[in-house]
Structure formats: structure tokens, C-alpha cells
Amino acid sequence: MDKHRRDDSPSGLSDIVEHDGLLGTGLTSRQLEAFGRKVSSTAGHLIGPTNDGHPAHYHNAMADIHRELRRPNTQRKVFSLTQTTPTDLVRSKLSTSEIQSRALSSVPDDLLANIPDDSSSYSLFEGFQASQDDIEFRKAHRRRASKSKKLLKDGQAALPSGPDDLKKERDLLSRRMDLMGVRKNMCSSEIHDIDNKIANLHNMRKIVLDRLAGLETEEADLEHELTEVENKLEDIKEEAPETPNGVATPKSSDVDSTVPEDPAMDASFMSESIYQKIPSPKNLKQKSKRKRSMPVLHEHFTPGSLIKEMEAHSDIVTAIDFDYPFGTMISAALDDTVRVWDLNSGRCTGFLEGHNASVRCLQVEDNIVASGSMDASVKLWDLSRARTVPRSNRINRQEEAEDAADDASQTSHSTTLEDCYVYSLDAHVGEVTALHFRNDTLVSGSADKTLRQWDLVKGRCVQTLDVLWAAAQASTLQGDSSWRPSGRMPDASADFVGALQCFDAALACGTADGMVRLWDLRSGQVHRSLVGHTGPVTCLQFDDVHLVTGSMDRSIRIWDLRMGSIYDAYAYEKPVTDMMFDSKRIVAATGENVVKVYDKGDGNHWDCGAGVGIDDQGSAPATVEKVRLKDGFLVEGRKDGIVGAWTC
Template sequence: MEEYGYDGSQHAAQDDSLLGTGLTTRHIEAFGRKVTSTANHLMGPAATADAHYQTALTEIHRELRRPTAQRRLFALAQTSPTDLVRSKLSTAEIQSRALSSLPDDLLANIPADNSSYSLFQGFQATLPEPEYDEKSHRRRSSKHQKLLDGTAPTKALPSSKGGLQAERSKLNRRLDMMGVRKNMCSAEIHEIDSKIANLNNMRKIVLDRLAGLELDEGELETKIVDLDTKIEDMEDEEEMVTAQATPKSEADEPSDPALDASFMSESIYQKLPSHSPRGRKMRSIRKKSMPILHEHFEPGTAIKEIPAHNDIITALDFDYPFGTMVSAALDDTVRVWDLHEGRCAGFLEGHHASVRCLQVEDNIVATGSMDASIRIWDLSRAQHVEPTSRIDKPTNIEETEDGELNDSSPPLSSHSSSNLEDCELFSLEAHVDEVTALHFRGNTLISGSSDKTLRQWDLVKGRCVQTLDVLWAAAQASTSIPTGPSTTWRPTGRQADASADFVGAVQCFDAALACGTADGIIRLWDLRSGQVHRSLVGHTGPITCLQFDDVHLVTGSLDRSIRIWDLRTGSIHDAYAYDNPITSMMFDSRRIVCAAGESVAKVYDKTDGHHWDCGAGAGEASTSSIVEHVRVKDGYLTEGRKDGIIGVWTC
């Protein structure tokens, strides 16, 4: 049926009953044929004109003698197309027909009917069957069996032939209906599979759309960071011009220059002032939104594999999924990576030896090195310029069709040009041996060193404000009398492992500090008093990693175990044993991930208690190298291996 315009510009369509007039298409066609034949006869040859004319007039008069037809014809001639439509279809009916119409794409995707049964048979199969008394059926079966065995009374006669035939026909009908139901279930399963396939295709499309949105989001965030940096630089220049215009008074000079030049104080608990960083300011830029693309991948899905270094990876960390990662290795390089594109963004150059520990928080990076120094970097100071081809995509990294990365040449040289030269804020130098562990939160940084001390640093002033001697605390604990739980001030008499780092891991929060050392003891310090508040004894090997939240403290050790402590009681909440020493561990809200001397990362799901492997060595036999370090945030896992490769996974 054609659509009608209310402006009367379109012709009225023909219907079986013309819009309430009672005239059908057949009547109009007959009338038209009669008019045409009348004209033909009138304009035809003269010899036959009279006969044809009379016949035509007779037929016309016969039609016109019907008063009902006359009234309908005249009413149709005087009615406009708009009135015709309105007289037949109301506005609500027109809207209903427009909404109920199916588009062609939906009609094209109607699943094919593969059922071998008719629609009526399917309807019959859905009808409820007469109740089938299973008990009476079993009684009849047992009675028939007794009759066959001859154990039944002689007065019990078998059922008649007609009854048995009726029972057989009833069972045959049930059997046929079961076949129909099976066919219907099979067709429904095929339909569900088809829907699942269509939904998977739709999911891929939406995932691609989400990836594009997150890419655009990252570009906008970068532009905002650039603008913020330019605004702060302009403010710094204005302050510098103002400061130069103001004469410098003698009160601004340092009162005791000897303190600034001192390297170590006489007392290990004396605060050690040092030069404050001038002309440098830490910028903390928090992203307004976090990527969520990886949350929709299956656990254990490989995202990227990056040939990052030429030697064993010693430390790595990243700020957020698909964000910025910093890695260090025994090849004496510290590299910054764009996890979204899988490319090296530059190098952090300044240390004179390999970096053993690092932390990334927003745009601030802290690195601790074997040269006994700690350096603070601000990645927001990097000039966002077009990097060279050697930085943008290293020659050893080539993307394949499936998005993976292949190694075709040696990794980047540490002497390549870098756009991160201005990122260093200042250097913290007070330790006398290599820095093996560090952690900062806000403006406070805690570092642990092989010189058997912990140091507290003020990142605003850039100086050490407190030194904690671990050996002195251990000696005090061994001579104290236990006054609390069995794990408090418990003397162990245990000697530290010389091959392990003396300070394996630290973490701080406000005035609380947790420290794990080579004697297998976790010490909880109060930074306000500089004293050990509690010692947790349980591990039999050096502590290599630890992390705590509001309730629990999770520790990993070379004794091949991970222990979960209850911070409220100081007791062990749970423990897990592995086949090899634990070298790295981290947990998020749902899972605990650790490196346990295998080619995979060991994952423990805290919600369902499930242990599983994630990495290139999972499943089939693999030649992947041993995983040394792991970091996980919001199900986004990065793992660094002994061969210098970094893998990115979902877990």
C-alpha cells in the first residue's frame, strides 16, 4: 500500500474497499473498461457504430440505474485524498502501523527453519500430556512379570489384547512427541548459538569502538598535560622575574653552611639536611579517567610482548593500565614505555650503575641504584615532540598482523637521543651502599640499603630527615622481654643471608612503615618515634617483597612461601607454598600475583580461592625465560623476565 500525503499532492491508492466508500477496485476497473469501450465504439467504423453504441449505452444505463453506486461515485469524485485517508485511518492507527513495520535488515536476518516437523506437530508437542502414573505402571509391570514367572495367583488374568494395543499406541504417541520436543530443543540450541555468534561479533565491534575512545581520551589527556605544564612554566618565569627584582636579604642565606656540606651525621638518628632542589617543582597530575578496555578481555589474554632490555630486568612499575611503564635492567638502562603503543618513549639517564628498585606514581618516578643514590624524576617535564624513528618504534620491535611484537634486532642503545633529559628533579645521596628497596607516598620517601639502614626523605625539601638502623632495632628486640603476642619482640638468633638483599622490601603509609629484611623478619615501625612497633616472625628465608592494605599484610620470601598476616592481631591469616623462591609479588583488590622462579606468573584469586598460571609459559611447553618481577593493577599485569622481555597480560 502506498503512503498518502496530507497535502493532497499524491494520488490515493487503490484498496479492496476504497477507504470507506464501499467501492472496490474491481468496480472501478469495470467502470473504466466500460468507458473505454464506449469511446472506442463511438469513434469506430460507421458500419458497426450503431450496434456497438447501443450495446455500450445499455451497459452504462444498467450501471447508472443503481442509486447506491451513483451516490458512492459522486462522493468519491468530490472527496480529496486527505479526506479519504482521514476517513479510513486515524492518527493513532497510522502511528501504530509505522511503529510495527519491520525494516528490511531484520527481515533478512530471520533464522532459517531447520525443523523437520510441521508447525502443527510442534504445537501438539507443547500441549500437556495426560498424567502418566508411574507407580501404577510399575505395579502393572511387576504383575505381568509375576504372571510370566508363574508366581502370581491363578485367578489374576493378563490384560486384554485391546488394552495392550491402547497402551502401546499411547506410548508410541509419547515417543513421537518426545522426538518432536528433542527436535525443538535442538533447533533452539542452534538459534541460541547463532545469537551468541552475532553477539560476539557485536562485542568485537563495541570493543574496537571502546579502544578508539580510549585512544582519543589519552590524546586529550596529553594535550591537557601540555597546557598545564606551559601554564606552570609561565607562572615559574613570572615568579623568577619577581624574585630577581626583589633584593635578597641576609636572612635568606643558610644559617649553617656546614650542615649543607655534611655527608653523615654523628648520630644515625640525627636529621641530615642537604641542599634543597632549586628551580625544580614536582608536578602531580592525576588522570581524570582510567582505561577499562582490558577488563573485557578473558583472563590470561596476551596484550603485548616487548623486547625491552638486553639483560635481566631488575625492576619495573607502571602508573595505570595502558599508561606509562618504567623498566630497569642489568644493562644499566632505565627506559620509559608507552604501554598503549608498546614503544620506548626515552631513557632516564643519570645513574652510574644499574637500578635495583623503582616506583611510578602518576608522573613522578623514583629510582634506587647500585651507586647508592636515589633520583626523583618528573615525566611531565618531558618535551612532547615528535620522537625520532629510533625512539618512536625501535628497530627490534615490529608489529605483526595479530598485533604482537617481534624481536628482529638488538634493543635500543642507552646512548640514543632522548626527549626525557629535563625530567630529573634532584638526587638523594646519603646511603653508603646500594639502594635495594624504596617506596614513596605523598612527600615522604623511605629507602632501604645494603648499608643496613632505612632512611626517611622529605621530597619537598629534598633531604633526609631520619635514619633507622635495622641492626640496632634487632639488637634491642633480642634483649627485650616479650610483653605482647608471641610474634612481638621475639628473639630469633637468625643470621641474615649474605647472598640476599639486607632490606628486601619497604612500604610506608603516613607514620607507619613495614620493612622486610634478610633475616626473615617483618618489622613494623612508627616513624614518629623511630621505634619498631611490632615484629612478625614466620618466614625462614629473606624477605623479597611485601604489601599491605587496611587489614592484611602480604609478604613473599626466598623460603618459597607467601604469607598473609592480619595486621590487627599480628598472626598469620593464610600461607601458600610454591616450588621455587618468591622474587616479586603484588596484589590488587581481587588477586595476588607473584614471580616464583617459573616462566609464568602465579596468580591467586582471592574471591574464589583459585590458583592459576598467567604468562607465555602457561599451557603447552614453552621456552620462555623465567619471570623475575611482576606488577598488577586492576587486572592489568606486567611481568619482566630474565631475558629482558616484558610481557603484558590480563589476569
């Protein structure tokens, strides 16, 4: 206690300083005094005059500073320094790349708060070390194995391993087992990280898909408004025609009615009633406008995904077609109705009324629709004539109620299709079962066993092709029976003309005898007959190289048009009622509740539709009757009147 007792006397303080140093720094008072004397002498030497009378260094330095401060450039630099903030001073000490690097390396607090927990119990360095040690173990094992092989090759027997060697081997193997556990844990944690990233990417993909769907809906609305404005401009130009000099031509009603006219010379009543009052389908096709941009939303869905399902009709769907994905669809059924649908909203926009019986076939191209009915007529419609009217002006209250049930959020305006009717082609004496039009030519097939070629410019039949006569001529010239008796048909109620397609002067037609005939419309003769089907042909489609046909004989055949032979064939369990293909896939309705899909690229067959994955015990969907495919967008119609849209 006496040794550590505090002594406040001056002698006691000096003893502490001598013993422990000043404030524990180890410096004594003598050292401090010596340091003070040295500083004083140095300052006196710098400031005071020297022995030879020359000014001191301090005075020389101050004179140089004053001389430098009198320069304008130095004064500007000093003034600029006084105006510089501390932040600018720090920036002046760092380069631009250094500042950018520090800014990029800064992580916001919200990101730091959402860092996922690492599922691995080992660090990356431990995983790397385990991998490297395992590589070294493998090299050592290979060296020992090669050494043993060399001894055996030289005829020397391998010496038995002693206990120490075996213990070393055991320790090495145990160490390698531990390292394997580390590597396995690292792989498992990496898989968990990848799964989390995949889940996050799926969520991001869903968000972007919703954004794309909104953009395409907005794009469709803008295009509809643009089309309406262009139609109004065309109507204004038609109402006020101008001469080349810019002067409006007077109408016939503006001419003085007092001018006498010769009734014998006036034949306007004939031209107006026959030609002028009937719009030309060609002119309508010229006015129809193609879509400026195609939807791409369905291309990013998983193949086989349901897009929309609509209760379109109350009876079997007999014909469907659409112009482009998420565009306009036309459907017909045995309930004697033809409906127009907006595939984007899944809503019926109106009816095409005019046929006296059910429609069996139809085709939509741009805004023009051709429909063939059991009343033996083919009618043409122009959807661009559809106009929007207030709902209060609609006459059919039942239609209004159906539309309101389909979409409760419907706007206060609806669409009427009363003005869409254009023309009626009446020449067949039996129901029209197949038709196809391209450019100015339309070909229709009927139960009256004839094919008729129509000129859409003049609106009349220009050629009639008798299938039975062509079969008889082929039998006479070639000496073979080109027409099979009706008793050999699997289905006697099948359509005589099941399907047809035309392209310029080429026409392909499939009939109830299982024959596929290739016609030349210029000569009206059969150019080639494709024999292979044993049942009525129900559908066909061709391109530049191949022709694909479906038949009631439960098969689809692919023909090589260059050779006239079968290229490939596919068999199904039930008859093929409809088929269509695009650049990637072939889809077929084969009497089941799914659509059979064949992928041309990889050759895989798979099912698409509401019946996929449905057990036999549950309520199965109805059988698919009709299919249409364009750009990976599949539409199928069923026996219960439901129409579904799928990605394919």
C-alpha cells in the same frame, strides 16, 4: 452437436436468455424488465409532484443541500476536502496507534533476505503439541500406577493384561517415542539458534571493543594536549608574576646596575647554589596532575589475555612499575638502563640517565619516579618535564635507531627526558634494594643494613634505622633470638632488605632473616615482629587489615594486622621473587614462566602469562622475575628482558 449449436437469430438468442439467464447470471429478460419498471416508478415518485401539490422529496433534499452549501463553515469543509490527497484521506480513516502498528510490523527487504534457515524439521506448533501429549501420557501412566497400587493395597491381585491392552500400551509407548524424537529435534534446533546468537554477539562485542579502544586512544591524545596547554599557561604565569594590584614585578636584571650593593650583605650565592637551584620534590608533586579518566578497555577482556609484549631490555628485568592501566611504565634491568614506556602504544619514549649502576628498585606515582640503584643512591624524576623535540635535534643516534625499529610508523617528533632529573638522595653506603614513598616521606632500604627516612620537602635524610641494632634490642628485651644466622638462609646472596612499604608513621620491612618488622617512624622503634618465614623476605604489601609477604622459602603468607598472626598461607614449588595484590587478586612471580594468580573472591588459583599451554618440547618463555598489578592490569618482567602486559 445440435443441442450445443449456436443460433444467431433473435428467437434463438431469446431462447438462450430464457434457458441460461443473462450472461450466466441466472436473470431472465422478464425479471430485468420488471426491475426497470420498478426503478422508473420509484424515480418518478421521488422527482415528480405528489397528488396533494406538495413538492417531491428530491426537491426538498436539493433545497436543503443548497441551504447548507450557503453556510461558510460548510464551504470551508468542501474546499478543504478538494485539497486533501488520497494519502490523507486514508490516514483520516485510521487511528494513530493503528498507523504505528502497521509501520512497526513492516519488515524491510534486507532483513527478509537474511533470515537464517531453520534447522528444525518441525514447526513450533508440532513441538508444543508433542510436549502437551507427553504430559497427558505421563498423567495416564501415573493413574494406572496408582490404580495398581490401590489394588495391591486392598489385597486384590492385578488381573493379567490381555492382548488388546498390551497392544494399546505398545501403541502408546510408540507414540510417546515418536513425540520424544520431535522434542529432541526441537531442542537441537534451539541449541543451534542459541549458538548462532552467541556467535553474532561475539562479533558485535569485538566491534564495540575496537570502538572503545579507539575512544580511549583519542581520549589519551586529548588529555596529553590538554596537559601541554595547561603547562604552557603555568609557564607564562611563572615568567610574568604579578603583584596583587596587577602590576608585574620587576626582575633583578631590570634594576639599575649602578646601584651599589654591599657584598657582605649579599649571601645570594649560598641560597641559590644550595636551595634555589635544587627543585623541591614537594612542589613537583603539587604540579603533577592526576589522570582525569581511567581506561576500562582491559576490564572487558577475558582474564589471562595478552595485551602487549615488548622487548624492553637485553638482560634480566630488575624492577618495573606503572602508574595506571595503559599509562606510563618504568622498567630497569641489569643492562644498566632505565626506560620509560607508553603502555598504550607499547613504545619506549625515552631513558632516565643518571645512575652509575643498575637500578634495583623503583616506584612511579603520578609523574614522579623514585629509583634506587646499586650505586647506593636514590634519584627522583619528574616525567611532566619531558618535552617533545624534533628527531633531527637528538644526539643519540643509536636510541633513534632503536625507536625506529620498535615502531616503523613513528612520527617525526620524539621525546627527550633530559630535563626530568630532579634530585639525588645520597646517604647509603651500600646498594639500595628497596624503597617506597608516600606523600612527603620516602623510606629506602640498603645492603648497608639500614633503613633511611627522607624528607622530600627538605630533600635530606631525617632518620636512620639500624636493623641489626633493632634485632639486638628485641633479643635483649624479649629473650628470644630475633636474627637467624646467615648459614640457615636458603640463599646467601639474598638482599638484606628485601621489601618495605610505609604509610604515614607505619613502616613494614622484610629482611633476609625471614622476619617482618613493623616500625613506628615517630619513635624509630620496632612495634611488632612477625615470625613465620624460614627464608629471606623478597616482597610485601599491606592494606588496612592484612599484610601479604613472599619469601624465598617458596611461600606466600597473609597476616592479620589486627591479631599479628597468620591468616592464610600458600606454598609453591620455587622461591617467590615478587608479589603484588589489588582488591580482587594476588599475583606472584615464583621462578616459573607464568604468573601465579590467586582470586580472593572465589579462592581459585590459576596461571597467567606466556608459559600457559606451552609444551616442554617447544621453546618455553623465560622465567618471570617481577610483577605489578593495578586494577586488573598485570605487567610482568622476565629474565630475557621481555615485558608483557596482561588482563588479570
